[in-house]
Amino acid sequence: MAGVLRGTVIVGAGHGGTQAAVNLRENGYDRPVTLISADADFPYHKPPLSKSFMKTPDAPLQPLRGPSFFDDTAITTRLGTRVTGIDRAARRITLSTGETLDYEALVLATGTVARKLTVPGADLPGVHHLRTAEDARALRGALDGARRAVIVGGGFIGLEAAAMLAARGLEVTVVELAERLLGRAASAQVAAAIAADLEGQGVTLLTGTGVAALEAEAGRIAAVRLGDGRALPCDLVLAGIGAVPEVGLAEAAGLEIDNGIRVDARLATSDLAIFAIGDCCAFPHAASGRHLRLESVQNATDQARAVARTISGTETDFAAVPWFWSDIGETKLQIAGLAEGSDRSLRIAAPDTGALRAVYHLKGDRLLAVETLNSAGEHMLARRMLALGKTPDAALIEAGDIRAMKAFVTG
Amino acid sequence: MIKLTFIEPSGTSRQIDAALGTSIMQAATAAGVQGIAAECGGACMCATCHCLVVEAPAAGLPEMTETERDVLEFTSEEMQETSRLTCQIAVAEDLAGTVFKVVGR
Numbered sequence: 001m002a003g004v005l006r007g008t009v010i011v012g013a014g015h016g017g018t019q020a021a022v023n024l025r026e027n028g029y030d031r032p033v034t035l036i037s038a039d040a041d042f043p044y045h046k047p048p049l050s051k052s053f054m055k056t057p058d059a060p061l062q063p064l065r066g067p068s069f070f071d072d073t074a075i076t077t078r079l080g081t082r083v084t085g086i087d088r089a090a091r092r093i094t095l096s097t098g099e100t101l102d103y104e105a106l107v108l109a110t111g112t113v114a115r116k117l118t119v120p121g122a123d124l125p126g127v128h129h130l131r132t133a134e135d136a137r138a139l140r141g142a143l144d145g146a147r148r149a150v151i152v153g154g155g156f157i158g159l160e161a162a163a164m165l166a167a168r169g170l171e172v173t174v175v176e177l178a179e180r181l182l183g184r185a186a187s188a189q190v191a192a193a194i195a196a197d198l199e200g201q202g203v204t205l206l207t208g209t210g211v212a213a214l215e216a217e218a219g220r221i222a223a224v225r226l227g228d229g230r231a232l233p234c235d236l237v238l239a240g241i242g243a244v245p246e247v248g249l250a251e252a253a254g255l256e257i258d259n260g261i262r263v264d265a266r267l268a269t270s271d272l273a274i275f276a277i278g279d280c281c282a283f284p285h286a287a288s289g290r291h292l293r294l295e296s297v298q299n300a301t302d303q304a305r306a307v308a309r310t311i312s313g314t315e316t317d318f319a320a321v322p323w324f325w326s327d328i329g330e331t332k333l334q335i336a337g338l339a340e341g342s343d344r345s346l347r348i349a350a351p352d353t354g355a356l357r358a359v360y361h362l363k364g365d366r367l368l369a370v371e372t373l374n375s376a377g378e379h380m381l382a383r384r385m386l387a388l389g390k391t392p393d394a395a396l397i398e399a400g401d402i403r404a405m406k407a408f409v410t411g
Numbered sequence: 412m413i414k415l416t417f418i419e420p421s422g423t424s425r426q427i428d429a430a431l432g433t434s435i436m437q438a439a440t441a442a443g444v445q446g447i448a449a450e451c452g453g454a455c456m457c458a459t460c461h462c463l464v465v466e467a468p469a470a471g472l473p474e475m476t477e478t479e480r481d482v483l484e485f486t487s488e489e490m491q492e493t494s495r496l497t498c499q500i501a502v503a504e505d506l507a508g509t510v511f512k513v514v515g516r
Contacts, residue, residue: 045452066441301450324457377481384487
């Protein structure tokens with residue numbers, strides 16, 4: 001590749017990798033941009049995979065950008081291609097095709113892979129995971145004719161899928177080892193509200209329950225054997241037990257790894273020509289003084305914007321209010337901020353129904369996070385409050401008048 | 412297929428083809444209109460497809476849902492009289508020629 005201008009190579013075309021390519025061009029970066037993805041599908045939105053993509057047998061993937069966009073903006077896409085090695089001294093990567101590519105900046109946006117069950121029978125036909133379009137097509141293809149599904153893991157993917165499968169008429173049981181759903185991801189109050197919704201849709205929830213084995217009949221999944229000895233007959237299992245950062249490439253290149261690829265405030269790894277963004281990276285979080293790894297679209301795209309600015313010539317430290325959403329059946333859960341470390345929670349009920357509408361998490365007098373259920377405007381306002389560092393009085397929060405809180409925030 | 416025009420944050424005006432049955436946001440991201448990030452993919456919760464309607468079609472645009480109004484009212488880019496979330500508007504024949512200004516951020 002001698003004589004070819006070095007540009008930016010992005011490994012991974014999920015939300016983060018694709019947004020980085022988009023923003024480099026929006027910033028006027030005029031060197032080559034190459035977006036490499038092991039995934040053979042054109043870059044697509046991941047959240048719908050567990051929701052709208054499952055609703056009908058032929059729902060298409062939702063592209064992040066149209067194919068013509070990549071041509072028009074001279075972003076070279078290499079889909080279905082793996083990066084097999086990084087030569088840091090030469091600033092050169094090797095592809096699964098044997099080709100090499102030189103870079104001035106390398107962005108690792110390699111995401112996560114689904115954590116696999118380790119119990120006996122985990123590899124049986126009929127046992128699914130859900131991270132990629134390929135996984136989603138396999139699961140969707142298995143739904144016709146399936147009657148009973150067991151979902152292992154009461155996290156977001158598992159619960160979104162549980163609601164969707166129940167809506168499609170399957171008998172659904174969720175098995176969760178912890179004593180409640182959404183253990184690390186949401187407050188107990190929110191988890192209880194979501195559990196009640198799911199039970200209302202006919203989903204059976206077994207918390208505090210472990211899985212001992214997956215059992216076969218005629219070579220296919222037939223039952224989930226629980227830790228207490230009970231068997232749940234089923235013809236489909238979805239394992240939603242978390243994700244592990246894809247760090248193999250970075251590790252082999254000798255980059256520092258600590259619960260993900262460790263980066264500095266500019267999202268640079270221990271090699272300053274190599275950056276890492278999104279689900280695969282552990283970044284310094286100013287408020288807590290710790291390195292965090294977050295799995296969300298927002299984190300990936302905001303980090304992509306920051307890294308694109310740095311590569312385009314404006315050194316930028318990453319800072320953003322984290323936010324997240326999950327559609328579980330008809331319930332829209334949104335989370336702004338990070339509740340960890342809070343010492344006080346204020347629960348707000350919807351005035352008309354009395355149902356839980358929001359939980360405000362504070363530490364002393366400082367707002368840390370707001371969880372909302374079907375209250376999209378309140379979520380937007382929570383993000384503004386967190387970005388501005390403004391905390392309303394407890395009395396104002398508890399009054400539950402979002403317009404009054406907005407007047408406080410903007411006043 | 413209809414024609415729509417977007418004024419990007421840089422001031423550049425872009426005419427795009429929009430396929431019927433998709434959303435305005437999907438048509439805009441497919442064509443790569445600058446400033447429309449569409450982070451939530453059309454779930455009406457990120458407001459990164461916020462546009463102002465500069466030239467409305469004769470028949471007007473479809474009414475806002477309560478959720479769209481709610482998100483616009485509280486997002487950090489102040490809502491204006493012509494604000495819309497383009498993920499909530501389906502592409503239809505009678506929207507041909509509409510001009511949007513991308514709010515961006």
